[in-house]
Amino acid sequence: MKKKLFIKVCNPFKLLRVILIKDIILKLTFFTILFASPYIMAQQVTPSQQPGATSDIVELLKSDELELISENGVDSRRVINGIFKHKGALLYSDLAIQNVSTNIIEAYGNVRILQGDTITVTGDTLHYFGNSRIAIVSGRKTVLKDKVKTLTTRKMEYNMASGIAYYKVPGRTVDVENVLTSNEGIYNTNTKEFTYYKKVKLVNKKYTLTTDTLLYNSVTKWSYFNGPSKIVNKDGTLLSTRGQYNSLTGESVFKTRTTVDNDTYTLTADSLFVEGQKNNGQGKGNVVIVAKKDNTILNGDHGFYRKAEGFSKIYGHAYVRNVVSNDTLYIRADTLYSFENMRDSTRRLVGDRNVFIYKSDFQGKCDSISYNTADSTILFFKKPILWSNQHYQMEGDTISAFLVNNAINRMLLRSKAFVITEDTLVNQFNQVKGRTINAYFAAESKLRQVLVDGNGESVYYAIDDKEKMIGLNRVECGRMNLLFVDNRVNRIAFIGKPDGRLIPPRQIKPVERQLDGFNWRVSDKPTRLKTLWLE
CATH class of the missing domain: 2.60.450 (lipopolysaccharide transport protein A fold)
Structure with a gap:
């Protein structure tokens, strides 16, 4: 190994002016040539780079202490309290080892990356690959911050070229409205899209969402999830395996068997759309609406529910079951309507066209029917x-x-x-x-x-x-x-x-x-x- 040279509290681009003896002059001359050599060597090591592409080399702007090391033909720098610049980004650390030949930096202590005026990454340790612009940051608390979100984990990989951060250990993302945790995740700082995996949990003032896989766009506020999922808010609970949910409007669309459950009803369907502000639901495919207060169950191919009005409509193989005591009244019709009286929780059921009625003690047919649970009256028409x-x-x-x-x-x-x-x-x-x-x-x-x-x-x-x-x-x-x-x-x-x-x-x-x-x-x-x- 060649003899190490030290420069303390100096600017490496200026010649030392203190010349005491000839030997020192020779050493300083050698030092100046050696300091400039990495730029020449870098061009030889990366032959694919064209003249004028020297900006790909990570540039050292300043340091408190610099040590140059040359070992087995490999030149490196040991930098104390240094500041590096690369492609417009600044890299800070207490200690850094820069491999000039491979354009790789290992940094330790108070690591900080500033990219433009929006992205800040901090941690304890940094491995930065200058040619690919990939930064691997780790530590007891590794943080990526932009103008809208703060991502905290123990280790992340951040691609400074694409703006994509990736972590494979438990992480936590926080913005003004949401707190999101997962075991793995990807954040695109350009599109503001997050993709989370394994034990995903999204919490805000309006609801809590747990799932296995979640794609969340912080701009549009849409969450797309896959795997067993649960959404809980003040109006009830939703269970599904695949769908999307808007945290701003409360709208949700679900493409697999989904159940909405609250204190007044349960709505289940093969696919479901829920209107967030009014909490109205519309389902398709094997729809089941259960009115809990009076044990009324509506079934059909299609149906929707308007909570504020207590109104339900169901059609396509539609039938209703009203359970009282130990008996059940079944009503079948082309279309069924249910009107809930909010004052006393009684209900009026209306069947339209091709009505069949079945009860253990009587059966019937008619064109339309109305059943009022308030006075236990059934009206048969036509x-x-x-x-x-x-x-x-x-x-x-x-x-x-x-x-x-x-x-x-x-x-x-x-x-x-x-x-x-x-x-x-x-x-x-x-x-x-x-x-x-x-x-x-x-x-x-x-x-x-x-x-x-x-x-x-x-x-x-x-x-x-x-x-x-x-x-x-x-x-x-x-x-x-x-x-x-x-x-x-x-x-x-x-x-x-x-x-x-x-x-x-x-x-x-x-x-x-x-x-x-x-x-x-x-x-x-x-x-x-x-x-x-x-x-």
Whole structure:
């Protein structure tokens, strides 16, 4: 190794003026030539560089102490409290070792990089590769700061040419609104885009986001995430595996199965859009909306929810389940609407077109339906027809069903009302029709009373105590009151002047067994699976 030369507290570009003896003059001459040699040698070591490309060499601007070292043909500098300049960036450190041949600097203590007036990188140790402009900074606290963000980690790789910083150890990014942590990350200081990996957590005043992979743009405020993800804010929780979220507007778009959950409802869909300011949601594909306060569940292919209004709409294989006690009411329709009463949390459900109804004690079909949970009233419109597992059928232009304790208590049939009960003993049908009919039910939805008001007609089979048929009663009367036991007319009262006759069994003609308009349509009765679009 050649003899080391030292210059303390000096400017290496000026000649020393103190000449004491000839030997010192010779040494100073040698020193001056040696100090200038790195620029010549650098051109020889990097033959690809063209004349005039000397700016690629890291330039030493000043130092408190400089030591030149030449070992095995390699020239290097040991710099104390030095300042280097490269491509407009400044590099500071307590101690630096510069390899002139490879254009590499190793720096230690109070490392600082200033790039323009926007980027500052600090740490304990620096490995800087001048040819590629890559800086590897490490330490107990390594920090990259620009005008909008501060990135803190223990070790990072910063490409000063592309402006991209990369870390593979846990890091923390902070700006005015957000605090973001992850095990790995990439930050593009030019586009202000972050890409985070592994145990990613984004926290601000509005929400907290946890995920596996996150791309965040601090300019647009959009976050794109992939992997199991969770967003929590004051309005609820969102779970998904892939989507995007805007921290400024609160908008979010999710492309995989996603669930939004809050204190009033849960919305789940294969894809989902959430409007941030109003917290409204719109879903596509196997949509499920659960209203928690009244155990109402809406299903369909497409749906949306407006939280402030308590309004939901769902369509495409749409059906609703309303759970009360130990029974469930199913309603199927082309389109379903749900209106929540914010004052008492009751709900009105509306089904439009091709409506099927299924409940354990009755089933039905109609064109449209309205169900109000406040008074347990179900309104059936446009040629409704209802059946019971107790062998009765009811029709009318409109039907109102009144439930008590989740069981049918009364039905009101208006205009062209028609009630049919099947008498399994004689294998025939008892029938009542009129302008308006009120039907009352006992336990287990058994028909117990029918009140006919206007244009009343009835056909019923008289049975004696030995359960033998006496004959067929055909009666016409403006108003009638019929009492039923086991789907048979047990007693009948007429208000006004009745017109009727009892036909002995052997004299009954087939045409006399039915009232005009009779149509036993039990084969049309929907099943639970059909109401759920499963058959």
